[in-house]
Amino acid sequence: MKIEGLTAIVTGGASGIGAGVSQVLSNAGAKIAILDRNMELAEATASKVGGAAFACDVADETSVQAAFAQAREALGAPRILVNCAGIDTARKIASRKTGAHAIGPMQRVVDVNLIGTLYCCAQASTAMLDLEPLDEEGERGVLINIASIAAFNAPNGQSVYAASKAGVVGAALPMARDLSRYGIRVMTIAPGLFDTPLAGTMDEALTSQLLRRALFPKRKGKPEEIGALVQHICENQMLNASTIRIDAGFF
Numbered sequence: 362m363k364i365e366g367l368t369a370i371v372t373g374g375a376s377g378i379g380a381g382v383s384q385v386l387s388n389a390g391a392k393i394a395i396l397d398r399n400m401e402l403a404e405a406t407a408s409k410v411g412g413a414a415f416a417c418d419v420a421d422e423t424s425v426q427a428a429f430a431q432a433r434e435a436l437g438a439p440r441i442l443v444n445c446a447g448i449d450t451a452r453k454i455a456s457r458k459t460g461a462h463a464i465g466p467m468q469r470v471v472d473v474n475l476i477g478t479l480y481c482c483a484q485a486s487t488a489m490l491d492l493e494p495l496d497e498e499g500e501r502g503v504l505i506n507i508a509s510i511a512a513f514n515a516p517n518g519q520s521v522y523a524a525s526k527a528g529v530v531g532a533a534l535p536m537a538r539d540l541s542r543y544g545i546r547v548m549t550i551a552p553g554l555f556d557t558p559l560a561g562t563m564d565e566a567l568t569s570q571l572l573r574r575a576l577f578p579k580r581k582g583k584p585e586e587i588g589a590l591v592q593h594i595c596e597n598q599m600l601n602a603s604t605i606r607i608d609a610g611f612f
């Protein structure tokens with residue numbers, strides 16, 4: 362699809378990867394709706410990239426419905442959804458020192474990273490169903506979900522985060538099957554380590570240990586590098602129902 366003039370919703374677009382994606386899509390001519398629970402930052406990023414900000418907790422059904430309705434009213438129905446909202450947790454499933462992993466933080470990570478992603482896909486694709494196709498192939502829109510290489514190969518302490526991201530990876534194929542008749546594609550991006558506030562909370566020893574496992578280059582990625590991949594996925598119709606790792610060869 363040609364991005365120019367289309368509405369793109371970016372969840373978690375206030376910060377890090379979402380902010381980078383918003384900037385790249387805006388540069389390509391999209392109308393950007395940033396949906397984020399941090400409104401102060403969302404407003405600042407929206408004004409930087411030339412978009413609009415809407416308050417949203419992706420784990421809350423009413424909040425998501427309201428934010429999607431407001432974004433649609435202001436900018437028109439979305440043709441592009443990029444789900445970047447996410448949270449991390451680092452805790453062993455059990456250890457003698459800390460005991461059993463508590464259920465509350467498990468639930469929140471799954472609610473935000475997995476259920477929030479799926480529900481935003483449901484909202485965005487519903488809005489796309491009644492739109493006219495963009496071309497003679499019948500394409501109506503694209504959903505792009507940010508998972509993580511943790512879905513495939515996560516260090517210790519990341520069982521809950523990894524499970525939430527593996528769920529996102531697993532959902533892409535059946536979602537793409539559900540939506541193919543309407544000309545809506547679904548793709549997943551699995552980043553390695555990227556330079557964002559979220560990654561900045563990781564302790565330095567773990568960060569350098571992870572960077573040593575990258576083949577080349579041994580550095581954190583830049584959010585705009587994911588933005589460039591998002592742009593390519595939007596523009597390349599042959600990409601559907603799969604996951605692309607963007608991780609400098611992390612094993």
Ligand SMILES: NC(=O)c1ccc[n+]([C@@H]2O[C@H](COP(=O)([O-])OP(=O)(O)OC[C@H]3O[C@@H](n4cnc5c(N)ncnc54)[C@H](O)[C@@H]3O)[C@@H](O)[C@H]2O)c1
Nearest residue numbers: 373375376377378398399418419446447509554555557559
């Ligand atoms: N940074 C990395 O190295 C890395 C690697 C792999 C995957 N990821 C994934 O990429 C995504 C973006 O991460 P980031 O590093 O840019 O983090 P970040 O903390 O910089 O940005 C995340 C954004 O999501 C928002 N958010 C969090 N919970 C929300 C909720 N319930 N509702 C709405 N908005 C919410 C935050 O306010 C923030 O603006 C996450 O899903 C993360 O798991 C990041």
